Structure formats: structure tokens, C-alpha cells
Amino acid sequence: MTDIVERGRAYMLKYGGPKMPGGSWSMLTEALDEIERLRNPWRDLETAPKDGSDMLGYIPGWDAVVVCWFDDGKWWVSARGDGRMWVPTPSHWKVSPSHPEE
Numbered sequence: 001m002t003d004i005v006e007r008g009r010a011y012m013l014k015y016g017g018p019k020m021p022g023g024s025w026s027m028l029t030e031a032l033d034e035i036e037r038l039r040n041p042w043r044d045l046e047t048a049p050k051d052g053s054d055m056l057g058y059i060p061g062w063d064a065v066v067v068c069w070f071d072d073g074k075w076w077v078s079a080r081g082d083g084r085m086w087v088p089t090p091s092h093w094k095v096s097p098s099h100p101e102e
Contacts, residue, residue, distance in 0.1 A: 041095070043092060044092065045057075045089065045091060045092060054067055055067070055094065056068075056096055057075065057090030059088055059089075075088070075090060
């Protein structure tokens, strides 16, 4: 059996591409994109928020995942004492998981 995303995209191409008479493929396109995003939540760094929001960042040289944020033109992590520490630029990022409910 082929992958559902591949089958969905092939179906769209076979029957009219991104639009078809009397309707639009936008909902199917969004659903297929969301499936791909959920399968691999890591995103290219170019899409990361630069507003100081916490996120998970993957730093290849460290082979580590850290909670980081972008501020003052650099990437930072929390550090004891100093409050924050500069880190090398991550290659990928994903949304930080929510905190558990108490």
C-alpha cells in the first residue's frame, strides 16, 4: 500500500490539479500538509519565530535538543546564574510541548 499523502497528491494531479470544476482542493491540500507536518514536527530554522518565544532547537554539533529563543540577533538557552547563554545556531526547530497540568 502506498502512503496516504502520496495517494492524495496523485489523486489531485489526476483529477484537476490544485483546482477542479465546481470546487477547490485547498482543504485536501491543507490536510495533506498537516499530515506531513505531524509526521515530522522538525521545521527548517528559517521558519522559526524570532519574537523571543521558547522553542526546541536541534544543534547538530552538540547532537542536542535544547529549549532556546532568538533575541538580539542570537540564539540563547537558559543558564544557571547568568540567566542566559549564547548557543550555536540550531539547524531545525519545533514547538515546545505544553507544560503538564497540575
